[in-house]
Amino acid sequence: MKWRNKLFILARSEWVKELTSFLKDEFFIEFSDIPEKAVEKVLNNPPELLLIEEALSPEMAKNLVLAFKKDLHLTFLPILLIVSQQELNKDWEKLPVDDFVLEKANPEEIKSRLKLALVRVKCSADANPLTGLPGxxxxxxxxxxxxxxxxxxxxxxxxxxxxxxxxxxxxxxxxxxxxxxxxxxxxxxxxxxxxxxxxxxxxxxxxxxxxxxxxxxxxxxxxxxxxxxxxxxxxxxxxxxxxxxxxxxxxxxxxxxxxxxxxxxxxxxxxxxxxxxxxxxxxxxxxxxxxxxxxxxxxxxxxxxxx
Incomplete structure (x- = not known):
């Protein structure tokens, strides 16, 4: 049985729902379009990756990202934000996501970005501080x-x-x-x-x-x-x-x-x-x-x- 990292998706768009079918071979996916439900699930059983659709509510998405990044249990949780081409010009220092994906981007590109975010955080969070080797x-x-x-x-x-x-x-x-x-x-x-x-x-x-x-x-x-x-x-x-x-x-x-x-x-x-x-x-x-x-x-x- 293949090891699959858990990906939690908070989104509402139909194209994101269709995307899950493409990603399910690579990730174990949980999906919700209700922010309160998503917060409860992420806190109770943290995933390895979190994908949030900004269009659901830009202010809500920002608040969620900030709250999760301040939670000591979720410090190393990679968070990716789905954004539109028009919304790319952001102050990313105030929105500390690990990466972004464009709306309706190529599914292969999205999958690669998710995998790369996972690799990056594993290297930084898991490495032994003395030797730098994987932990x-x-x-x-x-x-x-x-x-x-x-x-x-x-x-x-x-x-x-x-x-x-x-x-x-x-x-x-x-x-x-x-x-x-x-x-x-x-x-x-x-x-x-x-x-x-x-x-x-x-x-x-x-x-x-x-x-x-x-x-x-x-x-x-x-x-x-x-x-x-x-x-x-x-x-x-x-x-x-x-x-x-x-x-x-x-x-x-x-x-x-x-x-x-x-x-x-x-x-x-x-x-x-x-x-x-x-x-x-x-x-x-x-x-x-x-x-x-x-x-x-x-x-x-x-x-x-x-x-």
Missing amino acids: NTSILRTIQEKIDRKEKVAVAYVDIDQFKPFNDRYGFARGDEILRALARILSNVLGLKCREEGFVGHIGGDDFVFICPEDLVEEVCQEIIEEYERILPNFIDPEDLERGYFIARTRQGKIEKIPFPSLSIAVVPLRGGRFKHYGEVSAVASELKKIVKAKKGSNYLIDRRKN
Whole structure:
């Protein structure tokens, strides 16, 4: 089943109603010509996109746009305004829509504008502020799309072991440097090995995800670990490098020898339609993580079970 973003349309014109038939393959559409009803539905169950016909009532349309943009829950809701050619000369700063479409424009153009507005807001709202990589919403959506299309890919969950004690020893600034470095490694390796077939996301903290063709995943994991181990000494003080570990104090006040941060990669192939929902993929990855994190140093583990 294809993932369809929800599009809410507030309009009255017959041509807009006809437009919905063209858009329904791309979007899950809710339609209303009653502003009060539209407000209630948008607030109670926000869509991914909102299309408002200005001709319904210019003042009402403006007030709705301003109200929705001030609502913290709807800050990133893309709003597009249907306008006439004669009404294009506006003070757009006072009408903060994300885009506009002309009345009776080509349906393909309208569909493209809607999709572009969605892409723009996803990039700005979902991106991790530290690494700039796609965040949780994009990660879950991408995994579900791969499942729905039955693509022969593998989803790999990456995290850094001993990251918290490293932060305690070296400070958050040094920890952030490692996270940014890992993000670059993941992006570079996936870009070189998989090109447009690769995906990299940042769940948050020291947790990352990448997706690549299943037949490349082992090679990708090996290169990621190799690159990470190569750059890691740049983030460790010379005296700790000489010792081969760093010293940290536990919450109980006990002094411990802590190994340097290492990578654990849990790989879940999506082969054979074995999954229906992204949550199932995450559950299997959690099982694998327990095993791979118990090993010393940087390691990866691929789920080779068929069921």
